[in-house]
Amino acid sequence: MRVKIGSLEMKNPVTVASGTFGYGPEYADYIDLDRLGAVTVKGISVEPHVGNQTPRTFETASGMLNAIGLPGPGAQGFIDKYIPFFAEYSVPLIVNIWGKTVEDYGAVTEILGSQERVGALEVNVSCPNVKEGGALYGTNVDLFRTVVDEVRAKTETPIIIKLAPNVADIKRFAKAAEECGADGLAVMNSYPAMAIDIETRKPELANRTGGLSGPAIKPIAVKLVWEAAQAVDIPIIGMGGIYTPEDALEFIVAGATGVAVGTANFTDPSSALRVIDGIETWLAEHHVRSVNDLVGTVRA
Amino acid sequence: MRVKIGSLEMKNPVTVASGTFGYGPEYADYIDLDRLGAVTVKGISVEPHVGNQTPRTFETASGMLNAIGLPGPGAQGFIDKYIPFFAEYSVPLIVNIWGKTVEDYGAVTEILGSQERVGALEVNVSCPNVKEGGALYGTNVDLFRTVVDEVRAKTETPIIIKLAPNVADIKRFAKAAEECGADGLAVMNSYPAMAIDIETRKPELANRTGGLSGPAIKPIAVKLVWEAAQAVDIPIIGMGGIYTPEDALEFIVAGATGVAVGTANFTDPSSALRVIDGIETWLAEHHVRSVNDLVGTVRA
Amino acid sequence: MNQEKTTVLEHRVFQGDYRLLRVAAPIIGPQVKPGQFVHLRVPRLEQAVLRRPFSVFKADEEGLSILYATVGMGTEVLNSVESGEVIDLMGPLGTGFPTLGKDKTLPVLVAGGYGNAALYLQAKNLPIKGGAFFGGRTAQDILCVGEFEALGWDVRVTTDDGSLGTKGLVTAALDPWLAEQDLDAVELFSCGPNPMLKAVGDRALEKGFTAWLSMDRNMACGVGACLTCVIKRKTEAGWEWARCCKDGPVFNAEEILWED
Amino acid sequence: MNQEKTTVLEHRVFQGDYRLLRVAAPIIGPQVKPGQFVHLRVPRLEQAVLRRPFSVFKADEEGLSILYATVGMGTEVLNSVESGEVIDLMGPLGTGFPTLGKDKTLPVLVAGGYGNAALYLQAKNLPIKGGAFFGGRTAQDILCVGEFEALGWDVRVTTDDGSLGTKGLVTAALDPWLAEQDLDAVELFSCGPNPMLKAVGDRALEKGFTAWLSMDRNMACGVGACLTCVIKRKTEAGWEWARCCKDGPVFNAEEILWED
Numbered sequence A, B: 001m002r003v004k005i006g007s008l009e010m011k012n013p014v015t016v017a018s019g020t021f022g023y024g025p026e027y028a029d030y031i032d033l034d035r036l037g038a039v040t041v042k043g044i045s046v047e048p049h050v051g052n053q054t055p056r057t058f059e060t061a062s063g064m065l066n067a068i069g070l071p072g073p074g075a076q077g078f079i080d081k082y083i084p085f086f087a088e089y090s091v092p093l094i095v096n097i098w099g100k101t102v103e104d105y106g107a108v109t110e111i112l113g114s115q116e117r118v119g120a121l122e123v124n125v126s127c128p129n130v131k132e133g134g135a136l137y138g139t140n141v142d143l144f145r146t147v148v149d150e151v152r153a154k155t156e157t158p159i160i161i162k163l164a165p166n167v168a169d170i171k172r173f174a175k176a177a178e179e180c181g182a183d184g185l186a187v188m189n190s191y192p193a194m195a196i197d198i199e200t201r202k203p204e205l206a207n208r209t210g211g212l213s214g215p216a217i218k219p220i221a222v223k224l225v226w227e228a229a230q231a232v233d234i235p236i237i238g239m240g241g242i243y244t245p246e247d248a249l250e251f252i253v254a255g256a257t258g259v260a261v262g263t264a265n266f267t268d269p270s271s272a273l274r275v276i277d278g279i280e281t282w283l284a285e286h287h288v289r290s291v292n293d294l295v296g297t298v299r300a
Numbered sequence C, D: 001m002n003q004e005k006t007t008v009l010e011h012r013v014f015q016g017d018y019r020l021l022r023v024a025a026p027i028i029g030p031q032v033k034p035g036q037f038v039h040l041r042v043p044r045l046e047q048a049v050l051r052r053p054f055s056v057f058k059a060d061e062e063g064l065s066i067l068y069a070t071v072g073m074g075t076e077v078l079n080s081v082e083s084g085e086v087i088d089l090m091g092p093l094g095t096g097f098p099t100l101g102k103d104k105t106l107p108v109l110v111a112g113g114y115g116n117a118a119l120y121l122q123a124k125n126l127p128i129k130g131g132a133f134f135g136g137r138t139a140q141d142i143l144c145v146g147e148f149e150a151l152g153w154d155v156r157v158t159t160d161d162g163s164l165g166t167k168g169l170v171t172a173a174l175d176p177w178l179a180e181q182d183l184d185a186v187e188l189f190s191c192g193p194n195p196m197l198k199a200v201g202d203r204a205l206e207k208g209f210t211a212w213l214s215m216d217r218n219m220a221c222g223v224g225a226c227l228t229c230v231i232k233r234k235t236e237a238g239w240e241w242a243r244c245c246k247d248g249p250v251f252n253a254e255e256i257l258w259e260d
């Protein structure tokens, strides 16, 4: 069940999706964190951030919208508050990071990348660049490169670039990340979306738009993983609506080396463990020795 | 309930989505076609086309994938086989068209645009351009303009450009269409997606990838309509997972002048009529005189 | 063709994995012809956008019934439907079996799995009763033998495991039997899994008898609109797509271009 | 905090729009403290990714019960759940009501709608019983008056339409009553719609008595992980987000920064 993302070793391919699992302690009463391949925590920026007003989430058909707005304690706040918690666990820690400027990305990388307890940084590029008038790092390949270059320059810790899904050709971004020295990719972030209350004529989210996640987007995510996997040699962590072992295996067959369970944690906190156990059983039943033997085995 | 798309008058804002309603006769036993604001038929190209191998559809959570591959009788075949059928009806007819080259788009436009019974042409640009090595008209704004220009040059019949959803910024395409003289936009086509059978490791669709439609994508579609509506003054036909009158009103409040019922026809052939009746009731209960007064009234 | 909110009259285990579902369908019921199907919206299956097609087992003025196996999410949820609940049906759909050709005197039925259900009305309506060949994996999969016999059919059973009738595929019983018949008089009607249909179709072409095959294809609309359920039908020029839901599900074996 | 597959023991209309659902929850039940809630996965609501939070009405070694109103898709489907069915619960969740402060001798309960359910355990546990003010739109919305009286509470009812008790908002009964009490002795516990909570909170701040408010916010995770359910909590510097599911749902009225 062991997989590797750069030098990060995971004892099984299953992590949790950033933002759906808090900073670690929140679900620790429900599942043994050490059974996960890695814990991925919510996005951290260099400074503390308040995030969006409420309402911040809204349920949709087989999915949900979120516009939490990346509130968080900042890099140093995270270290002070949560790194000690992880001392009790052996599970690898992936910290999701973001910034409003390229310098922000560099700064948070320097701080968190030098923490021994941090096994990898997952770089969320679905953020507007305040300096460039709101252009999104994740959908403009030139801006995208500047971020990956900056993050790479500031750390030797493995970096996983989390691609934005709302692009015409994800292969360009996958390749750019690989060229800039990324150790892995995460595919996909939630998809830009919106819901409106027709009685009040107000968007259901305070932020107006948010990201769609859950089973609704799984077929989109599988396609993006499949495409990205064809474009690069670095490993991919696939996510988007994973609820069952079969869902996870679908991403693996499509080309993902690891998978992340996101929205499913809300539906059932034991989802990730069920996925791990189920993959193990499936591999045994199908006489597949290593999960790595399944990666990208989809037939033409 | 009356709305206009260019010179096309619809007695209510509700049509059906291309490809989910055949060529007209298929659902005529189930609903009175003349109650619809318009009938939109499946994509027609200049020559007959065989489409994809099977399997062509696959059910997913709150949605479905399709990769029918645009089989069809060709422009002249459509005229011979189906135009006589519509002689018995007064409902406006919107014909969805596509091509593999810019010339194809022009040729099918010339043939169908000159048919008196055709009220508007809906231009599907989510097709690969065979001459340009498979680049997609719908995701490359320069190629996109050449198609809209060509179609516009070949007819005075209203043209509605059906935008591809998988772009980073739909506003660019919306504006380009308006600048090239389009009478309206249709938003959105099904979203590129994929499902894999983990036992056989084969994609569930013969075409490997297909388009995701149904309630799963509604929040994505609402956002795209909202964005496109802010960018242009021409009317928009909104679609993507519309099942209920409330769904339709959500698109209208977001900025759609008309709406199309697609996948819902498969779930329940009476969906479009329920949507029409429900909008009417809602408008009356809310003392809204005209549906046009609701268009784009979402509050900031 | 109609859409009707039907009320469940009876719903019970029929045999093995199969359940019988009977609904009051005063509009659709009387219109059903042998080999047609209904398109059913599974109640409470809100996350599913598609209906599920089922052959009509029996139908009369009041209602109709289907026999179904539980194979996936939809049929599993269908299991929980109780008497008195409402089920939305479209039907009757498709082009079913023709009646016996004028020059034919020996009708033959060949069925596997739920194919028995799909053939029952045809078995009842045919003016002459001949041989009926039912195949399945085990005894559990062989449905309604008594009912077909009561109609006057000479039923031969085969099972893969030999737990009922002859051990082997349905063709193991069919082939020797056919060898002794006047093939010009034979008209065969078949419903079952694709490999069985192909085996039967191949024999019809080789030996030159008439065979009608009810094709099982995944469906979306059920009315010919979406072009999901197509199979290749031979034409002078080669082939064209034919829709199983509208042009079929029943096709003459001669028409079908099989693919692997 | 645990996750438990509970079995439905009882499920019936309680009064008006409200239903009582009682489940066997030997793990969660004994842990419940007043003002805590459970996070419930509605069976058969496959298209929903989120659980639904409900205050615990009663709890003991064997099980727990909730009182709920049918307001949307989830509670509608919940209606169809029958005795013997299994419901997946997380709980007990959140920080509930504190017990009576050492210097307080006059506990007061203020509830609207399902707020009565949320206050019952607190009403039972408080060492002293004082005044209980229940508001609702009509008589149908006033729950459990007899039960609170049986515990020793002096219950005053208001309804918007005057169909039970005094006509008017709950504050119409509360204000004159409070005017006659020693406010330093008062400790108030409230659960109900946000406007009611704000009205109560405003009075606490103005008049200087202690009040605890159970805040109703949409939730996703229920365990403090997603940051959906946040409200603004006053700090020296201004405010910070506090999570209703974890830091609350019960907050001191002094802490809450109300927004319009």
Ligand SMILES: Cc1cc2nc3c(=O)[nH]c(=O)nc-3n(C[C@H](O)[C@H](O)[C@H](O)COP(=O)(O)OP(=O)(O)OC[C@H]3O[C@@H](n4cnc5c(N)ncnc54)[C@H](O)[C@@H]3O)c2cc1C
Pocket (backbone or CB within 6 Å): B059, C037, C050, C051, C052, C053, C054, C055, C056, C066, C067, C068, C069, C070, C071, C072, C073, C074, C075, C076, C114, C117, C118, C215, C216, C217, C218, C219, C249
């Ligand atoms: C014309 C026709 C008549 C049929 N008659 C009967 C009958 O009398 N009794 C019976 O038990 N079954 C019958 N079937 C098969 C039946 O439709 C499927 O077993 C059923 O749709 C499975 O649904 P599910 O949700 O349980 O399975 P899932 O596999 O979960 O369904 C997922 C999707 O695949 C489709 N699907 C799955 N299996 C089939 C299949 N074999 N054929 C077509 N679509 C499929 C479903 O409709 C759905 O869209 C018939 C099929 C056709 C086309």
Ligand SMILES: Cc1cc2nc3c(=O)[nH]c(=O)nc-3n(C[C@H](O)[C@H](O)[C@H](O)COP(=O)(O)OP(=O)(O)OC[C@H]3O[C@@H](n4cnc5c(N)ncnc54)[C@H](O)[C@@H]3O)c2cc1C
Pocket (backbone or CB within 6 Å): A059, D037, D050, D051, D052, D053, D054, D055, D056, D066, D067, D068, D069, D070, D071, D072, D073, D074, D075, D076, D114, D117, D118, D215, D216, D217, D218, D219, D249
């Ligand atoms: C701590 C807490 C305790 C509660 N206790 C009770 C109780 O004891 N009895 C009772 O009847 N109700 C209670 N509620 C409200 C209850 O959670 C909602 O009525 C229920 O979630 C509605 O679900 P639905 O699917 O029927 O409604 P829908 O409106 O269809 O739900 C859609 C979404 O909105 C959320 N939602 C809708 N209304 C509310 C609400 N008022 N509060 C929070 N989320 C909401 C749902 O959880 C769901 O995610 C409580 C809420 C909270 C936060």
Ligand SMILES: Cc1cc2nc3c(=O)[nH]c(=O)nc-3n(C[C@H](O)[C@H](O)[C@H](O)COP(=O)(O)O)c2cc1C
Pocket (backbone or CB within 6 Å): A017, A018, A019, A020, A042, A043, A057, A066, A068, A070, A096, A124, A162, A188, A189, A190, A212, A213, A214, A215, A217, A239, A240, A241, A242, A260, A261, A262, A263, A264, D226
């Ligand atoms: C409530 C919520 C908060 C999220 N926060 C973050 C975040 O902070 N950083 C990030 O990169 N992705 C974030 N995501 C996206 C998820 O990590 C994941 O990419 C997405 O939800 C798709 O997976 P899923 O469908 O399994 O949830 C968030 C998603 C949700 C639902």
Ligand SMILES: Cc1cc2nc3c(=O)[nH]c(=O)nc-3n(C[C@H](O)[C@H](O)[C@H](O)COP(=O)(O)O)c2cc1C
Pocket (backbone or CB within 6 Å): B017, B018, B019, B020, B042, B043, B066, B068, B070, B096, B124, B162, B188, B189, B190, B212, B213, B214, B215, B217, B239, B240, B241, B242, B260, B261, B262, B263, B264, C226
């Ligand atoms: C089976 C199927 C076939 C389709 N064929 C076409 C087509 O020929 N041309 C086109 O522009 N869109 C086609 N579409 C896309 C729909 O017109 C519509 O844009 C999309 O399905 C979103 O709407 P919905 O979610 O309501 O189905 C097809 C969709 C489906 C499901």
Ligand code: FES
Pocket (backbone or CB within 6 Å): C218, C219, C220, C221, C222, C223, C224, C225, C226, C227, C228, C229, C230, C243, C244, C245, C246
């Ligand atoms: S199922 Fe749609 S054409 Fe047959």
Ligand code: FES
Pocket (backbone or CB within 6 Å): D218, D219, D220, D221, D222, D223, D224, D225, D226, D227, D228, D229, D230, D243, D244, D245, D246
């Ligand atoms: S509901 Fe997730 S933090 Fe409160």
